[in-house]
Amino acid sequence: MNILILGSGGREHAFAWKLAQSKKLNKLFIAPGNAGTAGVGTNVNISATDFNAIKKLVLENTISMVIVGPEDPLVKGIYDFFLSDVRLKNIPVIGPSKDGAQLEGSKDFSKRFMFRHNIPTASYETFTRDTLTEGLKFLETLTPPYVLKADGLAAGKGVVIPTTLDEAKKELTEMLANAKFGNASAKVVIEEFLKGIELSVFVLTDGTTYKILPSAKDYKRIGEGDTGLNTGGMGAISPVPFADEAFIKKVEEQVIIPTINGLKQEGIIYKGFIFIGLMNMNGDPKVIEYNVRMGDPETEVVIPRIKSDLLDLFEGVANENLNEKKIELDSRFATTVMLVAGGYPEEYKKGDVITGLELVKNSIAFHAGTSQLSTKNHQPTTVTNGGRVIAVTSYGNTMDEALKKSFANAERIKFKDKYYRKDIGNDLKEL
């Protein structure tokens, strides 16, 4: 099979790395990809949201399946685009339909969906510019901290958690009246603050049956001890030690089954990944959010723990016989440490040369923000091309053993102003 992966981050490199190991794979294309994906497939310089260019690429290269990495193409309806085109409609897209992608594309939609299907989540109210006054009054009935969420996609910045009523009122006004996040904050969800430990559970579904993938914990803040600005993710660990069998069983019964059944009942086509962001509240799960794709950097620890052929599982999704497939997992821990450019998540530089990749031992360097420059002597040089640059993934029989390898290799890879968190996993050791 010829396969196309859309996207350009560490998640997509991890998908490409895994699919390249499949006996069923013929040619692998990645659009637009990065320097890492160039090592396992062919990069094509097309944006993941340029549907017409993707169509041309798919037809010219007899591509028979498309794996969608990021949420953008899904929310913009790539699934429906394929389905409504005579020449593309039989080519499966791994990812939900445009309606299904609303689980991530609209916080208000996803809250209403959860309430319709009795899925445990924080209580909430939604406000618009016209109901700003009611929103401000509603804030007065709550206790701090306040959780304000822009309804639409806001590049991961749409959630604000002010600790005082004044700040919360100011923020709500900024979002609704002053369009702080543009159209994404035309609606704002205000919800109950959930106290507990966060984790993510990943599911692959064919619309009826499903496989639960390994759980993972992500480290979102830039600073050690979970301080400073939010980032796309600074590291991840899988499995999550506190997500034992009993907890995952609750997640399955209270969240996964009602979600998949709910989508089906509502006639929403969903064949792809569901990323469930959860709060573990004294052993009970509550959903913080859905994402309609895999997480990044969670993919860099989840995918390496899947021993089965990923392409075979994707075929199960496409052919709606996922229940006939076996999923075998690696029982070892996987950890990843993200190397980022100095300044990230604020302003940072691109184009700095990366060295030491060939010195990496006992880890996998998944490229995130990198690109390849062809220079003199035709020797390709890898340079930084994003805030998050490389995710260093390792296995270990214990979390510590895996982390030790990730940190050792994080030192070997060098670029100007490299930064990484040295406390990944520390919170899990204290539990």
Ligand code: AMP
């Ligand atoms: P989201 O963009 O929905 O993932 O939210 C970003 C982060 O905000 C989450 O990962 C949580 O850490 C935090 N968060 C979101 N909703 C809540 C909530 N209701 N209570 C506590 N923390 C929350």
Ligand code: GLY
């Ligand atoms: N690491 C969080 C995300 O992918 O949304």
